[in-house]
Amino acid sequence: MEPIQVIGGGLAGTEAAWQIASAGVPVIFWEMRPKRFSPAHHTEHLAELVCSNSFGAMSSDRAAGLLHEELRQLNSIVISKADEHAVPAGGALAVDRGQFSQDLTETLAKHPLIDFRRGEVSAIPEGIVVLATGPLTSPDLAEDLRRFSGMEYLSFFDAASPIVVGESINRDIAFMASRYDKGEAAYLNCPMNKEQYLRFWEELRKAEQTELKDFERETAKFFEACLPIEEQAKRGEDTMRYGPVKPVGLSDSRTGERPYGVVQLRQEDKAGQLWNMVGFQTNLRWGEQKRVFQLIPGLENAEFVRLGVMHRNTFINAPQLMSASLQFKQRPTLLAAGQLIGTEGYTAASAGGWLAGTNAARLALGKEALTLPNTTMMGALFDFISSASPKHFQPMPPNFGIIPVLGEKVKSKPERYGRYRDRSLADLASWKANQL
Incomplete structure (x- = not known):
């Protein structure tokens, strides 16, 4: 055969x-x-x-x-x-x-x-x-x-989220919880008040992106389910708060309050040494990623083992x-x-x-x-x-x-x-x- x-x-x-x-x-x-x-x-x-x-x-x-x-x-x-x-x-x-x-x-x-x-x-x-x-x-x-x-x-663009070293996350700020307390508390949540969120949003909108090649710029079409976080920020002040930074269903058990915005990190490995920034696929330049993402409370000293990348997908x-x-x-x-x-x-x-x-x-x-x-x-x-x-x-x-x-x-x-x-x-x- x-x-x-x-x-x-x-x-x-x-x-x-x-x-x-x-x-x-x-x-x-x-x-x-x-x-x-x-x-x-x-x-x-x-x-x-x-x-x-x-x-x-x-x-x-x-x-x-x-x-x-x-x-x-x-x-x-x-x-x-x-x-x-x-x-x-x-x-x-x-x-x-x-x-x-x-x-x-x-x-x-x-x-x-x-x-x-x-x-x-x-x-x-x-x-x-x-x-x-x-x-x-x-x-x-x-x-x-x-x-x-x-x-x-046909083509569109897809992007990957950064991965953070667990030990570099400030656990005095980040708290463990799953949305609506569903299942095991398996997400690290970095809470933001309104002032912190607005500062992050402003800096994210201004951050420098990696330039696309001419042929990519002409044909670029982002897939909505994997939209880069900076593209979401450009759509409006509250767009991220209805997407990956939404606070709904999350309360900090230490304060009993619901934050204005929450950045979630999901465990990457069994040992819990690596954490993925959920929904933070990005095309920002690597230096800009460090600068802007370290504005997130709990990630001020974050160490990144992989920064976000974006690439062209074809189908x-x-x-x-x-x-x-x-x-x-x-x-x-x-x-x-x-x-x-x-x-x-x-x-x-x-x-x-x-x-x-x-x-x-x-x-x-x-x-x-x-x-x-x-x-x-x-x-x-x-x-x-x-x-x-x-x-x-x-x-x-x-x-x-x-x-x-x-x-x-x-x-x-x-x-x-x-x-x-x-x-x-x-x-x-x-x-x-x-x-x-």
Whole structure:
């Protein structure tokens, strides 16, 4: 049997390679690092989490949490390892990113059917192939894909938040709590009064950003769910207070008062040595980041192990090119997954890897490719990216707005989302019993 080639060692590629090998089909699994690094990666490990260590809300009545649970039911290697290497994060599934990616690297490298190769692939190979090269596909392969599809890429900009050394955070000011006291108190909260907030807001608006290249400036389009903090500040005095600096549901137990604004930090590692500034993705110059972010009470002496970075992401026009099985319409033996096809978020990338890998293996075994019920979060997401308007297509994260409505109107949002969950998991169980 000819091996399937999987290109790209991110979350999607890692999941795809594992699912193919688990089906008894040999895989040649390509990752260009460490021979060549993308602008956003720092290690050579598979499934490196470059923006945040959080996979989103754990509760299955939330969109991300439902996607987690669907992937657990389908034996996802990524979610299995995420559960294994989870760190406290309130109601979110967050991982020790170093242990998580190192474990996945070692696990896949040991599989007897996975031929793990380090090197850059510059053209789409023949045969059955899964493209999972992500939003920073290398230029040669990107150009070959452009020629193959006959279309230009769409692009937007994505940014990563700074990471702070835990010992440098002033615990006399920062306090531990989760919003509305949900789950374990897993966030460090830096409170600001009005005067402190306004000073921070003013300095953030004036801070110097890294300049974009001419071609980037012409095509730049920020993804709203990952908007740089300085861009939020420019939208108005209170924009951040309705976003990442919102004080709602947080009170300092030492004073009993709710702050005017709160900057939250989420634990990055199991030891609690590193903390991520939640929602503070940024394109500020590094010197400006230190100057402005140290104005936040509790971070006046902050040590940064990683400052924020911003990079260009690219994705194909999936509605015009792909089917809900994640096959290219003009070449069904070519499949793709991850941010390259316009899904947003770690869990969505893993879900795409699961389906692309599963279908690639089925093609190799002489079986028909599968699509998932659109009443599941996975099925709804892939139905959306294959059927949206090509003219206005933009990346889509998992959300309940893309799932078909219930048979009856339910006014209560928690109850409605709970019913979406129940229907999804029931339909997935039935589909799994009949299709897999």
